[in-house]
Every structure is written in structure tokens, then in C-alpha cells.
Amino acid sequence: MNPTTTFLSCDWGTSSFRLRLVERxxxxxxxxASxxxxxxxxxxxxKQAHQPPAHRVRFYLAILQxxxxxxxxxxxxxxxxxxxxxxxxxxxTIGMKELPYKPLPFATDGSDLVTEILPPSPDFNHPTLLVSGIRSDDDVMRGEEVQLVGCRFETTAAEQLFLHPGTHAKxxxxxDGQAVALKTYLTGELFSLFSKHSILATSVEEGGKLKEENNRHWFEEGVRASQHANLLHNAFLVRTNDLFKKASKQENYFYLSxxxxxxECRDLLTSLPASILLAGEDVLIEHYSAALRTLGIAERCPVETKTAVEVTLTGQLAVLHHQRLMQAGA
Structure with missing residues (x-):
């Protein structure tokens, strides 16, 4: 396998690991593999292994190997x-090696992200490029910065928004080719907590698809309700919807979503960008696209969608390319 025409993409999150062999x-x-x-x-x-700190990188690379x-x-x-x-x-801090965050702004072509090269070793014979995250004065992200690079934003004075749905939506x-402001929303995490670990857990049931008429109706009802009443009150209605048999548990699942x-998207109505690039997993793209249409946002600014895999691979290759150019110029 030719190392100049392929690379290994590792998307290593808090709870998941993905490794791909990719043709450039x-x-x-x-x-x-995942x-x-x-x-x-x-x-x-x-921690349980009680190895010296100097062996931490080797410990993590053994999983990669x-x-x-x-x-x-x-x-x-x-x-x-x-x-x-x-x-x-x-x-x-929970990874193989902590790198400092790159402060905002950062170039959307990936040329100025904080990275570190781990040279090949007898145990792991691969040059390894570790990419760090981004911070503002009060917010952070790791991983999504590479996906933003992979979106290939146009360099324009018109404000563009990168919207990445997930556990912690960004x-x-x-x-003008710079990412300048960041907000994180605990949307996915709150959905998991509400639907699995709260009093609402017995009132919702996963299943079905958004495109089914009743599910779509209750999802849109939830989106509209979010604009007119407090979230903490609206969330309790998930329980009363079930108690009073207004909605099935499956419909309630979509209402809560x-x-x-x-x-989350309510903020966009008060500060609408010129365009939105929505990048993430297919199911979340479907839900967010529906929410943006329900709120009338999609009618007022164009919304482009890309898959999480596409933008991750594109972004990682861009960062690898810039790192190689910097080395060549050294």
C-alpha cells in the first residue's frame, strides 16, 4: 500500500473509535473498523494499568495498532x-496526549490548527498527526474543527454558519475564510437524559421514522412549541401527552426531539446567517433540516447538507496536506 496515495483516518471520540483506510x-x-x-x-x-506517564501515548497507540x-x-x-x-x-485530557486549544479565529482551510507529529516507533511504524481543538473565551470543541475544514467554505464577507448536530451541537x-465565533448546545445530551433517565423515559419510545405522517406532525409540534413557551414546562408536557393519551409514546419521542x-435553533431567528452548512449523521441531518423548514429559516437562507464521514475525511486530508507543506518549507 502506497503511503503517498493513502492515509489512515482516525476519528477518536469520547465514547467511540473509528479507523478508516482512505485513498487520497x-x-x-x-x-x-470501529x-x-x-x-x-x-x-x-x-489508570487501572498503573503505567508511568511516559508510556501513555504507547498505551493508546496499542489500541490503534x-x-x-x-x-x-x-x-x-x-x-x-x-x-x-x-x-x-x-x-x-482523557486522550493520548493533551494539546492546547487553538484560540479563535482559525482558518477554515485548516492551515493554522494546532497539531503535533508523533514520529514512527518500533511499536507503531506510522507517522501520526494529532489534531487539537478550538476555544473561544467561554467555549470549546474538539473534532468538529476538522469537520468544519472539510466543509470547504467559500471565502466571502457574507456570514456563513457551520451547524454540527450531535451530543454537543456546535x-x-x-x-472571510475564518471561523470567528462558537456556541455549543447540549441538545443531544439532554435528549438522552430526558428520554432514558428522567420521569419522561416511560412516556417515550424510540421507533419509526420522521417521514411517517404522525411522527412528523408531533416533531413539528415540538419545534413550534419551543418558540412559545419555556423548555422546562414544554418538556413536562411529554409526560401529560402520554397520561392523557394525546400522543403515543413513539409520537412523544419525536415531540421531545x-x-x-x-x-437550539431559536437563536438563529434573531441572528440569521447568509447561509447554513449542516454536516453530521444522516438521521440528525434529517431532523435538523425539518426543524429549519418548520421555523421558516430554510426559506430565508440556503441550507446545504454534508455527511459526517465526507467532511471528516476531507478535513483530515486538508490538515495533513498543510502539515506536509509546512515541513517542506522548513
């Missing part, structure tokens, strides 16, 4: 010397 031309994924070995569980295993061997079995050839790009929580304002996504 066309970003074709040749093989992939697991629940996120940085949180790996950090706990590291295990998945690399799986990829080698899939493609039936050695992947030795192929560079690895790691983004996500691997550069955090809204990043972009001007609409409430939370609508509450």
Missing part, C-alpha cells in the same frame, strides 16, 4: 508507514 484521490474508503473504545473508557483502562491489524486482514496487505491523522478527543460563525432541536 476521491477519498474512497478501502477498509474500516469500536466503543472511546477516549473515556481508554483513559479508565490507562490492534485495529490496524484488522484493516490489514481486510485488504490483505501491509499498511506499514501509511500516515495516520487523529482528530477528536485524543488530544484532550454553531460556528464563519467570515422537536422541542430540543427547536430550542
Amino acid at each position: 484521490e476521491g477519498l474512497k474508503v478501502l477498509a474500516e 469500536s466503543k473504545e472511546g477516549n473515556a473508557s481508554t483513559a479508565e483502562l490507562w 490492534k485495529h490496524l491489524k484488522m484493516l490489514e486482514e481486510t485488504v490483505k496487505t501491509s499498511l506499514e508507514s501509511i500516515p495516520v491523522v487523529i482528530s477528536g478527543m485524543a488530544s484532550s 454553531h460556528v460563525r464563519v467570515y 422537536g422541542l430540543l432541536i427547536g430550542s
